[in-house]
Amino acid sequence: MTTQYAKPLPRVHDLNRAFFLGALDGRLVLQHCxxxxxxxxxxxxxxxxCLSQEITWKPVSGRGRVWSWVVMHQRYIPAFADDLPYAVAFVELEEGPFMMTSIVGAEPEDLVCDMPVEVAFDQVTDEVALPKFRPVTGEAS
Structure with a gap:
């Protein structure tokens, strides 16, 4: 993939490299104590x-629920102009952590609290795949 990606990209560094390598492999991996x-x-x-430094990176389910969201109607960053309106959501993962993310596969007006979602990776460059979330079909919210 040699696509030019115009939107801001996360900075990959030693502390988060395992997260982004997992995403490139289609896995959501988080730190476990x-x-x-x-x-x-x-x-x-x-x-x-507990402040322990005994940490292991492990895959998690990639499932969660929409906890909250905001719909962006105004262009603050020029690269996102074509996406308006779009939702920025907080997803609570089954394992407990929250992630700020994009919801794909649903219009902003279709989002509801506790909507079940699952991770979907968007490989935007050769080095970066972004975890986003999509609604789980066939499950009651």
Whole structure:
């Protein structure tokens, strides 16, 4: 893939590299604390619950529910002008962490609290795949 991606991209660095490598492989991986079992996002050098540095990156289900969202109607960043209106959502993953993300496969007016969603990866460059979420069809909200 050699597409020119005009939107802002996350900065990949040592602390989040495993997250983005997992995304390139179609897997949502998060940090898990080996001491207390806590799972979190975004990545950190130690567990935010017990401060242990015994951390393992593990795949998570990729399923969650829409917790909240805001619909953007005004262009703040020129690269997003063609997407207006679009929703920026907080998804609560089954494992507990929240992720700020885009919802794909649904119009902003179709979003509801507790809507079940699942991860869908958008590979935007050779090095970056962005986790976004889409509604789970056939499941009551």
């Amino acid at each position: 080996d001491a207390c079992g806590h799972v979190w996002f975004p990545s950190a050098q130690s567990c935010p619950k």
